[in-house]
Amino acid sequence: MNSPIVKEKLIRKGAEANLYYGNWFGNEAIFKHRVPKKYRLEELDKRIRTKRTLNEARALIKVKNYGLNCPQVYEIDVESSSIVMKYIKGEKLKDILDQMDESKKIKLFKKIGIFIAKLHENGHVHGDITTSNMIITDNDELFLIDFGLHDYSDSIEDKSVDLHLFKRVLISSHGTHYEMCYAAFLKGYKEEYSKAQVDESTSIIKNIAVIETRGRYVKKEDRL
Ligand SMILES: Nc1ncnc2c1ncn2[C@@H]1O[C@H](COP(=O)(O)OP(=O)(O)O)[C@@H](O)[C@H]1O
Ligand SMILES: [Mg+2]
Structure with a gap:
């Protein structure tokens, strides 16, 4: 009998994890x-991989409850530090953003803002909000992936660091579309946050400028 679990092909060899496409009981x-790191003591390495695997899997399971799309977790195998999750068929936003028409972009970035606000207002930070960690399906649904750097936080600073990273990604990878996309993103973020019990969005967004000033200050120091 054929095995119900098949790893068909390696799709990405990352610094921390290898990703395979395959089939799990009839589902793509x-x-x-998460691969072992030779430079870490074996026992410590195992503990780190277990912790990160569980953290990512728990985050994926939990944040679904807030009404945002992320891959469904099928199985967690602590022994091999693996998560098996639903394959989301689509394109990485990074690869298709530049060809999208304006109105589609605005709608999409507003949605991204809504998704991130849902995370933040419920005490989660994603940790790696980039256009590589978003998949757009054929029917234009947005999925957030890669909760490997996810953390729990209620701090305004942590949440603005999350937004600041995304802003920098937009400027560096999608410079020509940055302003329109970022404005739509903030609009969605603020709108969603205004529905929360405590709307901290203004403080969080204001703090991005503070982080940027710090960045410039450090760079100036480097030049001296
Ligand atoms: N559930 C998924 N469905 C489809 N593709 C995925 C899924 N999870 C990851 N990928 C693909 O694998 C790549 C790497 O996965 P990711 O979780 O972002 O790990 P990394 O930590 O290496 O960035 C993604 O950019 C995406 O192309
Ligand atoms: Mg990633």
Whole structure:
């Protein structure tokens, strides 16, 4: 009998994890396998991989409840530090953003803002909000992936660091579309946050400028 779990092909060899496309009991699946690091003591390495695997899997399971799309977790295998999750068929936003028409972009970035606000207002930071960690399906649905750097936080600083990273990604990878996309993103973020019990969005967004000033200050120091 054929095995119900098949890893068909390696799709990405990352610094921390290898990702395989395959099949899990008849479902197209992604296997995210955290690989051992030779430079770490074996026992410590195992503990780190277990912790990160569980943290990512728990985040994926939990944040779904807030009404944002992310891959469904099929199985967690602590022994091999692997998460098996639903394969989301689509394109990475990074690869298709530049060809999208304006109105589609505005709608999409507003949606991204809504998704990130849903995370933040519920005490989660994603940790790696980039256009590589978003998949757009054929029917234009947005999925957030890669909760490997996810953390729990209620701090305004942590949430603005999350937004600041995304802003920098937009400027560096999608410079020509940056202003329109970023404005739509903030609009969605603020609108969603205004529905929360405590609307901290103004403070969070204001703090991005503070982080940027700090960045410039450090750079100036480097030049001296
Ligand atoms: N559930 C998924 N469905 C489809 N593709 C995925 C899925 N999860 C990951 N990928 C693909 O694998 C790549 C790497 O996965 P990711 O979780 O972002 O790990 P990394 O930490 O290496 O960035 C993604 O950019 C995406 O192309
Ligand atoms: Mg990623």
